[in-house]
Amino acid sequence: MSDSDDDIFKKKKPSKKKIEQQQKQKQPQQVEQQPQQLKQELNQPQQQLNIHKNPKVVIYCKVCTFPVEFCSYSKAPQECKEWLKTSFKDLYANLYPEDLKLEQEKQAAQQQPQQEQQQQQQGQPPEKKKKKKVKVTESEMVYIKVKERNRSKFITTLTGLEKHGLDIKEAQKKISKKFGCGSSINEKGDIELQGDLSAELEEWLPKEYPTIKEDMIAIQEK
Amino acid sequence: MFKKLEDLSKPTLLSKTGVKELKQSFNDQYPFFKEIEDEVFPKKANIQSFKLRSEYKVEIVQVDKDYICFTKEDLVIPHLKLVHKFPDLLIKQQVDAGAIKHILSGSDVLAPGLISQGGQLNPAQKGQVVGIYGEGKENAMGIGIMTANSDDIKKDPKGHAIQLVHHLGDALWQLSFK
Numbered sequence: 001m002s003d004s005d006d007d008i009f010k011k012k013k014p015s016k017k018k019i020e021q022q023q024k025q026k027q028p029q030q031v032e033q034q035p036q037q038l039k040q041e042l043n044q045p046q047q048q049l050n051i052h053k054n055p056k057v058v059i060y061c062k063v064c065t066f067p068v069e070f071c072s073y074s075k076a077p078q079e080c081k082e083w084l085k086t087s088f089k090d091l092y093a094n095l096y097p098e099d100l101k102l103e104q105e106k107q108a109a110q111q112q113p114q115q116e117q118q119q120q121q122q123g124q125p126p127e128k129k130k131k132k133k134v135k136v137t138e139s140e141m142v143y144i145k146v147k148e149r150n151r152s153k154f155i156t157t158l159t160g161l162e163k164h165g166l167d168i169k170e171a172q173k174k175i176s177k178k179f180g181c182g183s184s185i186n187e188k189g190d191i192e193l194q195g196d197l198s199a200e201l202e203e204w205l206p207k208e209y210p211t212i213k214e215d216m217i218a219i220q221e222k
Numbered sequence: 223m224f225k226k227l228e229d230l231s232k233p234t235l236l237s238k239t240g241v242k243e244l245k246q247s248f249n250d251q252y253p254f255f256k257e258i259e260d261e262v263f264p265k266k267a268n269i270q271s272f273k274l275r276s277e278y279k280v281e282i283v284q285v286d287k288d289y290i291c292f293t294k295e296d297l298v299i300p301h302l303k304l305v306h307k308f309p310d311l312l313i314k315q316q317v318d319a320g321a322i323k324h325i326l327s328g329s330d331v332l333a334p335g336l337i338s339q340g341g342q343l344n345p346a347q348k349g350q351v352v353g354i355y356g357e358g359k360e361n362a363m364g365i366g367i368m369t370a371n372s373d374d375i376k377k378d379p380k381g382h383a384i385q386l387v388h389h390l391g392d393a394l395w396q397l398s399f400k
Contacts, residue, residue, distance in 0.1 A: 070363060
């Protein structure tokens with residue numbers, strides 16, 4: 001990688017590649033600027049108002065997609081904290097000063113017990129994931145496919161109902177009466193419905209037939 | 223308003239007149255927009271729009287794969303990311319710390335949250351688009367439309383004050399992170 005190669009590259013294809021390169025260059029700079037900005041705001045909030053013509057950089061959490069301040073209102077605040085800790089240490093110190101103190105005290109006082117806790121934490125989460133994945137096997141899956149027929153017309157096909165011991169003709173009649181749509185049975189034995197009913201079916205199926213659970217339904221759009 | 227966004231149509235290119243009208247309506251609503259116009263709409267940008275199939279007259283506008291704003295009836299409402307970049311675009315209203323949780327789950331702003339300690343009510347007229355800020359937080363967390371004049375709210379602090387249109391964590395927000 002030499003500088004001369006890059007120059008030739010730019011001259012040949014200036015428009016899109018250039019912009020991408022510039023953006024890549026910008027990103028690390030922005031990350032560096034952020035802590036400085038924060039400090040400035042803390043010291044001089046009034047002067048900041050005049051500089052707002054340039055876009056302000058806000059860091060978003062990768063776990064919950066909120067701005068970093070709002071992480072405590074997300075669904076999994078603990079994961080957000082750990083992510084912040086690894087990627088932006090300065091911000092973490094700013095936002096959670098109490099946590100830092102607590103951790104430092106812990107580390108100083110009880111190094112051994114913490115290691116045990118970490119081992120326990122590492123042991124717990126994989127077990128939960130395994131349980132969820134084991135429950136649903138492929139032979140139980142119900143697939144909902146949405147196909148676009150025109151710009152605004154759709155066909156949804158339901159496959160996999162017979163695996164749950166349901167009579168397809170009865171189910172077809174029930175669905176077409178419930179949603180008021182035309183329906184037919186395919187050559188392969190699938191139910192075809194007029195219109196895009198993916199969202200409604202996802203809610204309605206587990207209520208009507210308790211053997212089908214929400215995890216077993218998969219929506220595929222084409 | 224954006225609880226579910228499943229019925230999003232395919233993107234279509236906005237025509238030149240469409241872009242002109244958009245800029246015009248931006249200029250009418252937000253006086254600060256003049257200074258940042260070139261940054262929001264670069265000259266050779268690829269401007270696309272999405273339409274919702276079922277609900278009202280809503281159109282979502284995308285510039286170079288960044289969601290910029292959406293239109294609702296006659297109003298143009300910026301996306302929250304745009305407000306984060308240019309905080310002076312909207313009038314700021316601040317609510318107290320107790321209300322943040324409810325607004326993030328999609329409820330409207332009620333008048334007591336603006337009047338009480340920690341809240342801040344800046345002058346705004348009925349029907350204006352405002353940014354909603356939280357006590358002790360630096361960035362906006364929601365965008366709403368005033369349902370009454372600020373003077374009336376001060377006189378009689380009861381009931382709904384701001385109708386929430388777009389907030390952190392709703393479907394439109396999640397779209398921009400896919």
